[in-house]
Amino acid sequence: MKKRLQKMTFAFLACLLAAGVLQLPKKAYAQDNLDIHAKAAILIDADNGQILYEKNADQALGIASMSKMMTEYLLLKAIHEKKISWDQKVTISDYAYHVSQKRDLSNVPLRKGEKYTVKELFQAMAIYSANGATIALAETLGGTEKNYLNMMNKQAKTFGLTNYKFVNATGLNNRDLDGMQPGGTGSTEENLVSARSVAKIAYHLIHDYPEILQTTSIAKMKFRAGTNDEIAMQNWNWMLPSLVYGRQGVDGLKTGNTDYAGYCFTGTSKQNGMRIITVVLHAEDANGKSTMKARFDETNKLMDYAYNNFTEKTLYPKGYTVKKTVSVKAGKEKQAAVATKAPLIVAVKNGEDKMYKQVVKLDSKQITAPVKKGMKVGTLYAQYTGGQELGYLYGPKSANVALVTKNDIEKANWFVRMMRGIGGFFSGLWQHTVGSLF
Incomplete structure (x- = not known):
């Protein structure tokens, strides 16, 4: 009777499974298919570097102005080491002046020979991605942009970056530098970094110098307010809460765009006590075109996935x-x-x-x-x-x-050590004797 009942039960369960009424639990996996429209992407927990999602994260791709995160890091490091001060005056070189006049690129026009404070140039770089200002800061840090490249590469090794190549401080294609690019680099070369390595730069930037978020969270600011050189700067990170694609909790970090790199974005946000870092390289819309909106749309997918599916918990x-x-x-x-x-x-x-x-x-x-x-x-x-x-x-x-x-x-x-030694000796002797007898 018992065996017959078991057979009937198994048959009933089999019918339910076949009909789809009953489903066996699916094995969980750390990553779902998010359908991220980008050549590469990565999502991490900013507190401990835990990877929550990745796509093609180790291929070196163009990162454009996201390269400036390295300059942000190295400048803040120099500030903390008291090698440079925020009030220090920087004289604009011919090179920095020339690039700053290109209004088709992201820039605040600088005056040749004029003195600007490190803080003014830093804000222009971090908020408005100003290329001329970035070159001026690179020259301040390294003497020349070529020397500064050595600093970038040294820091990259310290960070443990892989699959990367830096050819300038700005992330522009070298052709936009009109022959003034750092010596030893090609005339049409461009910075290449993997999504994983970009995440490492952002991770260290936030961990080592969290004050960076005080600047990257500024949506709008006037460069040299109250002077004849006053220029309105709007942050290119349009996911800041008050801007076009605003999202609560977003306070950084850096956008990038060139013809080669497409539209890229390294974002960071904090919600319910959990901070995350996202990276999308060459984000694309549904038609396969890289657009400004696409980089924020794909970032939103990653952020939604993190906050809707994960919670930071103390296991021990x-x-x-x-x-x-x-x-x-x-x-x-x-x-x-x-x-x-x-x-x-x-x-x-x-x-x-x-x-x-x-x-x-x-x-x-x-x-x-x-x-x-x-x-x-x-x-x-x-x-x-x-x-x-x-x-x-x-x-x-x-x-x-x-x-x-x-x-x-x-x-x-x-005395205790001696007695333990004697005890150990006789214990061993006893075991040996018993072993030989039996």
Whole structure:
């Protein structure tokens, strides 16, 4: 009777599955098909570099004026190191003057030989993407744009960038520089960087110098207000809340456009306590044409996906004690308790809270006393079990946090160590004797 009932139940479930009434749960994956119309794109959690989506993220493509994020970073670094000050005066070179007069490019016209403050030029670059102002700042940082390129490439290595090539400070095609491009670069070359590497630049810019957002969030500003040179600047990031394609929470970061690069955008926004960074390269509309609106439309898709599907959650709090312990040689205590150094926070997809497996990896099975509280002894990983992990901009695929010792452990005195040694000797001797007998 029981077997017959089981057969009837299985048959009934099979009918429901065939009819589509009952569906087996689908395996979750870290990335959905968003149909992003761009040659490349990436979406990351800005707090920890967790990748939430990527498309063709490692191909070097044109990034146009998004190159200026490197100048923003290097300038803010020089400010923090007190090598340059905001009030420092910059004299405009023939080169910077010449490029600044090209109104078909993004520019604020500069006067040859005139002095401008670093802050004025920085605001023109960050808000209005002014190319002449960028060249003036590059020359201030490096002496010449060629020397400045060396600074860019050195910083790129520090960031761990891959698949990139910088040929100038502005992101323009070198042909727009009328033969004044940095020595050693081609007359029609242009900066090429992968979406992943662009995200790394933005990640470091926001983390190391968060004050950048105070400038990139300015929608409108007047250059040299109250003077004969006054020019109204509107931010090219039209996703700022008060502009054409405004979205609440957006406060940066940098647009770019050339014929070769198409329309590009590195965006950042914060909503419900979660900050994200998005990158789209050569964004296209439904007809395959790269347009200004397309870069914001595709960015909106990425931002909607992040905020509608992910929530930052603390999987393990700071001080969470794991079950594994570390053996302590010559210590008053033989085992050291181990805990997380910081909270392990992950952008968790809706409904996937339980899809993380705890994995503890210790650096060594034994440490030697004395032991200081907070000594790193391993790593706690939260391994995603719902499918492929996209990983992080830096580090391994799985979310992780350092494991440290919970307490100080003093070295045992000589008598205790001696008795342990004697005990260990006789224990070993006994085991050997018993083993030989049996």
